[in-house]
Amino acid sequence: METTATKPITRNNRAINLYFLQETYNATVNDKTVFRKYVDEMIAVYPELFPHDIAGGYTLKEMRYSKKQNVWIRRIDVNDISYTIRPSFIMPYMTGKTDEIEKALFLRKFSVPFWALAYVFGKDHMYWYRIAQSLGRNSIVGTTVRNPEDIPRNLASDEKHSWILGNKVYVATTVGNQCILGASIAVDAGDAALRKAYGVFKNEAQCLKPNYTPDTVNIDGWKATRNAWLGLFASVVIICCFLHIFIKIRDRAKKKYHDIFTTVSSKLWDCYHAERKCQFSQRIRRLHEWCKKSKVPEVILNPIAKLRKHITDYSTAYDHLNAHRTSNMLDRLMQRMDRHLFSTQYFHGSMAAAELSIRGWALIQNFAPSNPRTTLKHQNFQSPAERLNKFHYHENWLHNLMISASLGGYKTIPPNPL
DSSP: OOSSOOOOOOOOOOEEEEOOOHHHHHHHHHOHHHHHHHHHHHHHHOGGGSOGGGGGOOEEEEEEEETTTTEEEEEEEETTEEEEEEETTBOGGGOOBHHHHHHHHHHHTTTOOHHHHHHHHOSOHHHHHHHHHHHTTSOHHHHHOSSGGGSOSEEEEEEEEEEETTEEEEEEEEEETTEEEEEEEESSSSHHHHHHHHHHHHHHHHHHSTTOOOSEEEEOOOHHHHHHHHHHOTTOEEEEOHHHHHHHHHHHHTTTTHHHHHHHHHHHHHHHTOSSHHHHHHHHHHHHHHHHHHTOOHHHHHHHHHHHHTHHHHHGGGGOTTSOSSOHHHHHHHHHHHHHHHHTTSBOSOHHHHHHHHHHHHHHHHHSOOOHHHHHHTTTOOSHHHHHHTOOSOSSHHHHHHHHTGGGGOSSOOOOOO
């Protein structure tokens, strides 16, 4: 296995993805006047899908014919750089029609194996594997978040333990507003490796909004995680997860010391529900004193003592009303990641392949439709990405993902020509 973490995905993706009706596309692409008019309308309505330099104008270039999909593709020139205009009904690399692929990719949300997709939808397992992997080349932040001002400022993060060919690795995961915003693999749980892995999120976020820095991040208290975030964002406020204290006590005491556990857990959550910072601190001190006086078992006393010692790391949340005091949102998403990795028996190839795999999975989680009852509950916004943006480019989730991934989700493209 490779000994260094995978570098951030920074491909110079020069495909501009736009919504086109397939029935009218052929007539549009062959008529320069009509095509230019349509592109101009898209620039006016959805400027975020285009390179910034397009404000200075563009020229139409030659068309190219795809034998794979029997479709003409037109290119444009912006500031001496060539870009391909790709309709959303065509998948990247001309691998297929979006409408013919979206149901199979939807099943990847539930980790249906590639051989099963091949059995139901045809092709072979490697065909579906390559399509899923290709999603991982897009920026997770830039694809998921439409408006730079909507990048969540209150985050939660943790590392998911996994394996590549039997070697231990860690998936550094960042979430916000119910969306996975970062998923990158670290070769170990040390400061340098985690800083590099979480740095992928920083690079993508600041590509979308150059001065972006989060207000708070909720972590489980692991020192290397804290150091990684403070090394990346000096002003971020670290908030330790209160839930982890309860979980630590529950896992060690619920069965063996059931009655004591019930009493302590009730008192602990009473501390959590304190309305003010000073009240919270006072209740924690009283709980610690009660535990010592009552001579509760060490498996209960030690986490309470640790909470008392580091009380500032927990009470800081009262100064940031929108901060996450617990990792509930993160845990729900990481439970899905856990099930996904278990069903695939973890990673089997190179570090680069593993990185693409987990990033592609994250984007499917962000864009694939939720349960209809959940959708109805959230004003008919069908996916976490739609709920974050309060917007979608297309009713179909995969079309919406493809359009959102215009320029690979990287809004600032290095100005080196093809």
